[in-house]
Amino acid sequence: MTGSQKRVEQITSRDKDFAQWYTDVVKKAGLIDYSGVKGCVILRPYAYAVWENIQKVLDGMFKQTGHENVYMPLLIPESLLQKEKELIEGFAPEVAWVTHGGAEELSERLCIRPTSETLFCEHYHNTVHSWRDLPKLYNQWCSVVRWEKTTRPFLRHREFLWQEGHTVHATADEAIEETVAILETYAELCEKYLAMPVIKGPKTKNETFPGAAVTYAVECMMHDGRGLQAGTSHYFGDIFAKAFDIEFTDKDNTQKHPFQTSWGVSTRLIGGIIMVHGDDSGLILPPRIAPTQLVIVPISMHKEGVLDAAKDIKTRLLTAGIRASMDMSDQSPGWKFAEYEMKGVALRLEIGPRDLAEKMCVIVRRDTGEKLHVALNGLEKEIARLLDMVHDELLERARKNLAARTFDATGLDEMKAKLEKKIGFARAMWCGNAGCEQEINEKTSMRARCVPFEQEKIADTCVCCGSPAEKMVIFGLQY
RNA sequence: CGGGGUGUAGCGCAGGUGGUAGCGUGCUUGGUUCGGGACCAAGAGGCCGUGGGUUCGAGUCCCACCACUCCGACCA
Numbered sequence: 108m109t110g111s112q113k114r115v116e117q118i119t120s121r122d123k124d125f126a127q128w129y130t131d132v133v134k135k136a137g138l139i140d141y142s143g144v145k146g147c148v149i150l151r152p153y154a155y156a157v158w159e160n161i162q163k164v165l166d167g168m169f170k171q172t173g174h175e176n177v178y179m180p181l182l183i184p185e186s187l188l189q190k191e192k193e194l195i196e197g198f199a200p201e202v203a204w205v206t207h208g209g210a211e212e213l214s215e216r217l218c219i220r221p222t223s224e225t226l227f228c229e230h231y232h233n234t235v236h237s238w239r240d241l242p243k244l245y246n247q248w249c250s251v252v253r254w255e256k257t258t259r260p261f262l263r264h265r266e267f268l269w270q271e272g273h274t275v276h277a278t279a280d281e282a283i284e285e286t287v288a289i290l291e292t293y294a295e296l297c298e299k300y301l302a303m304p305v306i307k308g309p310k311t312k313n314e315t316f317p318g319a320a321v322t323y324a325v326e327c328m329m330h331d332g333r334g335l336q337a338g339t340s341h342y343f344g345d346i347f348a349k350a351f352d353i354e355f356t357d358k359d360n361t362q363k364h365p366f367q368t369s370w371g372v373s374t375r376l377i378g379g380i381i382m383v384h385g386d387d388s389g390l391i392l393p394p395r396i397a398p399t400q401l402v403i404v405p406i407s408m409h410k411e412g413v414l415d416a417a418k419d420i421k422t423r424l425l426t427a428g429i430r431a432s433m434d435m436s437d438q439s440p441g442w443k444f445a446e447y448e449m450k451g452v453a454l455r456l457e458i459g460p461r462d463l464a465e466k467m468c469v470i471v472r473r474d475t476g477e478k479l480h481v482a483l484n485g486l487e488k489e490i491a492r493l494l495d496m497v498h499d500e501l502l503e504r505a506r507k508n509l510a511a512r513t514f515d516a517t518g519l520d521e522m523k524a525k526l527e528k529k530i531g532f533a534r535a536m537w538c539g540n541a542g543c544e545q546e547i548n549e550k551t552s553m554r555a556r557c558v559p560f561e562q563e564k565i566a567d568t569c570v571c572c573g574s575p576a577e578k579m580v581i582f583g584l585q586y
Numbered sequence: 587c588g589g590g591g592u593g594u595a596g597c598g599c600a601g602g603u604g605g606u607a608g609c610g611u612g613c614u615u616g617g618u619u620c621g622g623g624a625c626c627a628a629g630a631g632g633c634c635g636u637g638g639g640u641u642c643g644a645g646u647c648c649c650a651c652c653a654c655u656c657c658g659a660c661c662a
Binding site for chain 2: 124126127130134141143144145197198200201222251253255256257259262263264267269316335336337338339371372373375404405406407408409410437438439440441442443444445446457459460461462469552586
């Protein structure tokens with residue numbers, strides 16, 4: 108039996124219609140439900156549990172590096188939002204407003220935060236006075252609202268959950284260091300926990316967050332060859348500090364503006380997980396963030412000793428720190444197999460009279476479909492090993508897809524032709540001119556994903572205009 | 587925001603020319619099953635997306651709106 112064999116009905120084939128496949132998986136795996144408001148999606152327990160696991164990992168990493176959680180208000184007065192010109196211009200088209208309190212019209216409109224830079228800045232204006240107050244390393248877990256025109260589960264909600272970090276530093280170097288360190292944190296989350304390989308690097312000026320000096324991003328490739336920005340980390344310089352009049356007295360007794368950063372990842376990551384790992388049988392969750400890592404399916408439950416043995420295994424695995432669950436509902440085994448494949452549970456453990464007699468059990472891997480006969484003795488260790496193996500192989504499989512779908516291009520025609528043959532990332536040299544970036548987009552529909560830290564010289568000249576070029580840029584289609 | 591598609595039971599769908607709704611599956615109960623979506627029997631479940639209109643009468647015809655979905659443009 109192979110893992111790629113389609114065993115679940117009702118899910119559109121991934122290669123036939125990727126978008127439809129995605130929608131089917133999201134619904135059938137019980138991740139979301141739609142609400143009465145467009146783009147405001149109900150995260151069902153299974154999806155929320157994934158988010159909680161991601162939160163747990165990231166929050167731990169943030170705290171390890173000295174960050175503190177805070178909570179800012181949901182509502183921002185219009186006058187405060189207006190303070191930074193580029194920020195408001197960037198977000199104005201998608202801001203939702205509160206205009207009434209009860210029946211009374213408010214004297215000033217309040218915006219529902221699309222992001223909280225302005226609130227943090229106002230707070231820093233009030234609380235940062237001396238070099239001794241710095242740095243401030245704040246983070247908040249919350250939801251934000253952006254009135255998107257087109258919405259898709261996880262990828263683009265009008266309200267979505269995220270974390271936004273906002274830090275203030277005495278020096279530019281320290282702030283830049285923070286920005287890059289956070290990018291590394293995101294890369295570690297993606298690769299070590301989500302099994303999603305990333306490309307790290309700064310964005311082009313055109314793709315930079317409104318108001319930021321530099322935006323760094325971790326870019327991932329989905330199974331269909333499109334890119335997904337998994338996380339961003341912005342360096343603000345002192346742009347916001349000046350706009351919000353944040354000043355501190357330095358050691359040399361002079362007034363200075365501090366330097367700031369902000370960074371975030373959202374529930375969009377879950378969309379990434381689905382699109383990187385899923386297959387025609389449904390979801391495949393990376394074991395380290397999966398709510399359930401292993402599901403026990405007892406066979407012939409009514410027969411002597413089966414249920415007791417299954418319960419015993421569950422207890423042993425839980426004690427060993429493995430997130431195991433057991434399905435003792437009266438559904439048929441075949442039904443359960445299909446159900447947990449659709450939900451992407453990494454390992455399935457079958458235990459029936461036959462195994463019992465041999466002091467063995469059957470373990471089936473979700474990612475490969477491989478069936479293993481494993482001794483009950485020492486089971487915990489073997490399962491821990493298998494979970495690691497599944498993680499490693501998911502990551503490796505995603506890396507192969509990234510490599511197979513990445514191509515080099517030295518001219519626009521070549522770039523377009525290669526993209527039409529196979530959707531993916533183009534590596535190309537770029538002169539740094541925004542006009543060329545625009546032209547590339549118009550002629551190939553691709554946009555600059557990032558300027559990777561890991562550079563390679565593919566050619567001497569810009570893929571678009573032919574003038575000398577220093578930087579290699581990744582171009583791609585994106586979600 | 588532009589272009590297409592779809593809204594009828596939890597889900598998937600059928601309901602020519604108008605006459606107050608049906609199939610599959612799921613659900614409930616009982617029984618037999620159980621190593622790849624088991625079977626039998628008896629039940630329950632619908633303001634036909636919303637609001638207007640035409641008509642003696644609208645799931646069906648007309649108008650408007652809303653939601654979901656796909657493809658573009660914009661964004662995390």
